[in-house]
Amino acid sequence: MNAILNSARAELLRLRKWPAVWVTLVAWLLLASLFGYVFNYVAYKTGGSNFASEELGNAQIFAALLPENLPAVLVQGMPMFGGALMMVLGAIAAGNGYAYGSWKTVYTQGPSRSAVTAGSLLALTLFVLGVLLATLALFATYTGLIAATEANTIVWPAFSEVAKSFGAGFLVLEMWMLAGYFLGTVARGPALSVGLGLVWTLVLEMLLRGVGGLLGPVETFTQVLPGTAAGSLVGAIASGDPSAMDTPGVLNVLSGPTAAVSVGIYLVVLALGTMLLIRRRDVA
Amino acid sequence: MTNSGDVVVATDRLTKRYGKGEGTRLAVDAVSLTVRRGEVYGFLGPNGAGKTTTLRMVLGLIRPTSGTATVLGRPAGGPEVTERVGALIEGPGFYPYLSGRDNLRVMARYRGLSSDAAEIALERVDLAKRGNDKFRSYSLGMKQRLGVASALMGDPELIVLDEPTNGLDPAGMQDMRRLIVSLAESGTTIVLSSHLLAEVQEICDRVGVINGGRLLRESTVTELRGGTLLRVRATPPDKALAVAMRIAGDDGVRRIGPVENGRGPVDDVETLVLSLPPAMAPEVARVLIAEGADIHEIALLERSLEEVFFEMTTPVAATPTVPASVPNL
Numbered sequence: 001m002n003a004i005l006n007s008a009r010a011e012l013l014r015l016r017k018w019p020a021v022w023v024t025l026v027a028w029l030l031l032a033s034l035f036g037y038v039f040n041y042v043a044y045k046t047g048g049s050n051f052a053s054e055e056l057g058n059a060q061i062f063a064a065l066l067p068e069n070l071p072a073v074l075v076q077g078m079p080m081f082g083g084a085l086m087m088v089l090g091a092i093a094a095g096n097g098y099a100y101g102s103w104k105t106v107y108t109q110g111p112s113r114s115a116v117t118a119g120s121l122l123a124l125t126l127f128v129l130g131v132l133l134a135t136l137a138l139f140a141t142y143t144g145l146i147a148a149t150e151a152n153t154i155v156w157p158a159f160s161e162v163a164k165s166f167g168a169g170f171l172v173l174e175m176w177m178l179a180g181y182f183l184g185t186v187a188r189g190p191a192l193s194v195g196l197g198l199v200w201t202l203v204l205e206m207l208l209r210g211v212g213g214l215l216g217p218v219e220t221f222t223q224v225l226p227g228t229a230a231g232s233l234v235g236a237i238a239s240g241d242p243s244a245m246d247t248p249g250v251l252n253v254l255s256g257p258t259a260a261v262s263v264g265i266y267l268v269v270l271a272l273g274t275m276l277l278i279r280r281r282d283v284a
Numbered sequence: 285m286t287n288s289g290d291v292v293v294a295t296d297r298l299t300k301r302y303g304k305g306e307g308t309r310l311a312v313d314a315v316s317l318t319v320r321r322g323e324v325y326g327f328l329g330p331n332g333a334g335k336t337t338t339l340r341m342v343l344g345l346i347r348p349t350s351g352t353a354t355v356l357g358r359p360a361g362g363p364e365v366t367e368r369v370g371a372l373i374e375g376p377g378f379y380p381y382l383s384g385r386d387n388l389r390v391m392a393r394y395r396g397l398s399s400d401a402a403e404i405a406l407e408r409v410d411l412a413k414r415g416n417d418k419f420r421s422y423s424l425g426m427k428q429r430l431g432v433a434s435a436l437m438g439d440p441e442l443i444v445l446d447e448p449t450n451g452l453d454p455a456g457m458q459d460m461r462r463l464i465v466s467l468a469e470s471g472t473t474i475v476l477s478s479h480l481l482a483e484v485q486e487i488c489d490r491v492g493v494i495n496g497g498r499l500l501r502e503s504t505v506t507e508l509r510g511g512t513l514l515r516v517r518a519t520p521p522d523k524a525l526a527v528a529m530r531i532a533g534d535d536g537v538r539r540i541g542p543v544e545n546g547r548g549p550v551d552d553v554e555t556l557v558l559s560l561p562p563a564m565a566p567e568v569a570r571v572l573i574a575e576g577a578d579i580h581e582i583a584l585l586e587r588s589l590e591e592v593f594f595e596m597t598t599p600v601a602a603t604p605t606v607p608a609s610v611p612n613l
Contacts, residue, residue, distance in 0.1 A: 002396065003363065003396075006393055006394055006395070006396045007393075007394060009393045010390045010391070010393035010394045011390075013386065013389060013390050013393060014379050014382060014386070014390045017381070017382055017386055018379070018381055018382075019381060020381075100377055100378065100379060100380060101374075101375065101376070101377025101378075102377045102378055102379055103377070104345060104373060104374075104377045105376070105377040105378060105391065105431075105434065106391070106394055107344075107345060107366075108343055108345070108366060108369070108370075108371040108373065109366070109367075109391055109394035109395050110363055110366050110367030110394060110395050110396070111363060111366075111367075111394055112362075112363040112366075115363070116394070282340075282345065282346035282347060283340075283345040283346065284340070284345075284346065
């Protein structure tokens with residue numbers, strides 16, 4: 001256990017001082033702000049339509065901006081670019097170490113490869129939690145300000161709703177981070193793993209779901225894919241918000257609990273797969 | 285414990301084969317070496333001889349195809365071994381975006397050491413002043429020194445250094461040798477791989493010579509260089525040769541021509557190399573004078589490790605650098 005904590009402390013130090021990590025965080029906060037509040041707020045103020053759907057009325061857009069809707073807005077961007085960014089982070093955190101030769105140095109320090117990997121994943125998990133907390137704080141500020149200036153009363157969502165949304169967001173981001181870490185480990189480098197991962201999340205799953213509408217077996221197959229699980233989990237949280245449901249990547253294919261279990265299975269499989277691969281492999 | 289406490293590294297027919305089928309390549313072939321506590325062990329071989337691959341197996345970074353490596357009495361690569369070993373293997377591998385100091389702090393955290401350990405190590409390799417600069421801005425020599433700093437953090441019992449003077453300028457090499465000698469004096473066992481023979485000759489107690497994946501020889505530097513020889517220059521040449529052959533035997537004399545400096549022969553006196561211990565020098569002198577020969581020089585001649593090394597690693601048919609013994613009468 002000590003070795004895992006030592007490894008996590010070491011990994012946190014190098015992640016904290018890595019500009020790429022902060023770029024990822026800022027990119028996410030920027031995109032999430034734009035798609036979560038800024039565009040909708042501008043649409044509401046100018047009387048235009050929602051970026052994702054032209055059918056939503058101004059009242060619905062306004063409702064989406066209010067604090068009560070915070071749980072839905074918090075997670076709506078996660079199946080698409082939130083997950084993609086976390087995957088990039090996982091991929092570079094694992095993959096760059098092979099290009100730098102730093103894993104080789106780390107593996108000769110003392111902790112076993114399992115402890116090093118567990119520590120590394122622990123550090124990245126803390127980062128994912130930090131991302132969620134930062135997003136929550138930022139969004140609560142936005143929606144609080146909007147409500148204070150535009151609405152008569154401020155109604156905050158129930159704590160349990162926020163907690164559920166936070167938990168779902170964590171599962172989704174953590175799964176994509178682990179997927180990136182796994183790909184980075186398999187490819188032993190950042191470029192190929194980031195490329196493959198992004199093609200998978202942003203293109204392939206969507207295409208497959210499109211084809212799935214025509215072919216039964218493909219549809220069944222898409223139901224077990226990670227993107228489907230993540231999208232459905234977020235869909236279950238955001239089901240009351242038509243604006244969030246229109247966000248690309250947000251789905252209602254699986255029920256909330258099924259999606260959560262599916263994401264959970266991916267978490268375990270990806271973490272174990274990474275661990276096994278790292279333990280067994282020659283470090284050249 | 286499979287080894288006595290005096291053996292720090294022991295490998296038993298350690299073998300690494302890459303690839304399968306016809307494309308197979310034997311990188312390390314049944315290497316059995318022994319490193320004893322407190323010594324500086326030189327692992328000597330040309331590029332691609334299998335030095336790094338062997339050391340990687342000793343550190344547990346790669347798995348042997350067959351054979352075993354035992355370090356500090358335990359199977360190589362386990363955490364209980366690794367935490368007592370420091371290593372710099374095939375170039376320094378660090379995070380380019382971190383400063384040298386932060387890189388060492390990260391490694392110190394892995395070892396469960398405080399930041400002080402990083403600071404001390406930085407001082408030891410003379411990098412404290414450049415400690416806040418990014419690793420990517422370092423020269424190759426500085427990167428190398430940072431690698432050594434990381435290897436010696438926490439005073440490990442064994443330090444494995446793979447080509448530690450790679451990329452260093454002559455002054456840097458000298459500093460590195462001094463550092464290695466001072467580590468050895470404090471009782472640390474050091475395994476050092478190198479293709480620089482002078483370096484190994486200067487600081488190592490024992491050497492293992494590897495070529496083509498096979499350990500050709502393992503012994504002390506002195507043993508490897510063989511007994512000392514006597515260099516005799518006397519005139520007239522035929523009389524000198526006769527005396528030499530009488531004392532050293534027909535096979536114990538080699539004629540290597542006049543001594544040369546950079547510009548050509550110093551004089552036209554022929555040089556004879558006699559396979560005799562230094563204690564025989566007075567006897568040779570006495571007989572030469574008794575026979576009426578003029579002695580220009582009698583000196584001890586030691587073979588350099590380089591000469592021995594090339595003899596060992598060059599195929600027999602090729603011309604050795606030491607002239608063959610062709611006594612022509």
